[in-house]
Amino acid sequence: MIITPEYLFENVTHITPEFLRSQGIRGLVLDVDNTLTGDESQKLDDEVRDWLDALRQAGIALTIASNNKAERVRPFADRVGLQFVALSCKPLPVGLMVARRRLGLARREMAIVGDQLFTDRMAGGLYGIRAYVVVPRGKDVNKGVKAKRKLEAPFIRRYYERGGKLL
Numbered sequence: 001m002i003i004t005p006e007y008l009f010e011n012v013t014h015i016t017p018e019f020l021r022s023q024g025i026r027g028l029v030l031d032v033d034n035t036l037t038g039d040e041s042q043k044l045d046d047e048v049r050d051w052l053d054a055l056r057q058a059g060i061a062l063t064i065a066s067n068n069k070a071e072r073v074r075p076f077a078d079r080v081g082l083q084f085v086a087l088s089c090k091p092l093p094v095g096l097m098v099a100r101r102r103l104g105l106a107r108r109e110m111a112i113v114g115d116q117l118f119t120d121r122m123a124g125g126l127y128g129i130r131a132y133v134v135v136p137r138g139k140d141v142n143k144g145v146k147a148k149r150k151l152e153a154p155f156i157r158r159y160y161e162r163g164g165k166l167l
């Protein structure tokens with residue numbers, strides 16, 4: 001099933017270079033809203049900045065794919081020094097195809113990181129790459145997203161029923 005998470009992280013910063021190495025992952029496609037920062041926020045937490053630096057130092061290639069508009073994504077992407085795909089249409093594979101070209105990696109070497117099951121998690125499943133789901137970083141502002149959280153709940157429950165842990 002491509003909606004139930006395979007990995008669920010409490011915080012994006014818990015995805016360590018060691019973990020990525022153990023999975024053979026050399027590049028990440030990062031969501032922005034409620035993954036790297038709050039929904040519609042431009043705030044960059046120190047821990048997120050340090051995490052990005054640590055991954056870069058470990059040789060992990062990074063890029064951003066967001067379904068949000070370029071006006072929203074660009075200032076944040078510029079701040080963290082990453083290229084981005086805006087309006088990336090997750091769960092459709094188009095944004096991930098662009099991201100993969102930028103990373104210059106095989107699919108098995110890349111993973112998507114995001115907070116939404118019906119966009120980020122499903123995009124990973126449809127494109128055939130690993131998906132690391134994170135607990136939303138803050139409250140949802142977007143009304144459509146708020147509605148989708150209710151639909152996500154059974155799949156999160158299934159993750160735990162299968163013995164999944166909050167990583």
Ligand SMILES: [Mg+2]
Binds near residue numbers: 031033035116
């Ligand atoms: Mg998000």
